[in-house]
Amino acid sequence: MEDEEDLEALGEQLYDLIYPKHIEIAGKLTGMLLELPVPVLTQMQQDETMLSEALEKALRALKVPQSYSNNGMLKEEYEASASSDHLGEQLFELVDTYNTGHTQKITGMLLEHQKETVQHLLSEPSLLEEHVNLALKALQELVVNDTEAIL
Structure with missing residues (x-):
């Protein structure tokens, strides 16, 4: 509390x-x-x-x-008229605030979702944070698996 x-x-x-x-x-x-x-x-x-x-x-x-x-114009109108590049730029800026060191990779992973899903992520900070954490975990698991495969 x-x-x-x-x-x-x-x-x-x-x-x-x-x-x-x-x-x-x-x-x-x-x-x-x-x-x-x-x-x-x-x-x-x-x-x-x-x-x-x-x-x-x-x-x-x-x-x-x-x-x-x-x-x-309302924020929703901005989002509705956003191009894919525009969405990518917006998403990159927000993901970058988490200082993961993997902003480009995580942004790319999140942009694999449909446009409407990405727009929803942009408007819901807690949902974006959840997806960033999931993507970061997936990247970390990938690194561990690659390391184990090399050994």
């Missing part, structure tokens, strides 16, 4: 840092960042450059212009 309270407090602090520059989507950006490991979030609170870089990645992943409220 204490971990949840700590994460909630951290989220509130991040929101306060994000809100002045991204009023319309501060909640969404905060939610995206809260998917990162707590030590990374704690460091972001202290390092404005690191926070700015993470926010830029999140914004690129969403492909939401900073004038979100002025463009009249």
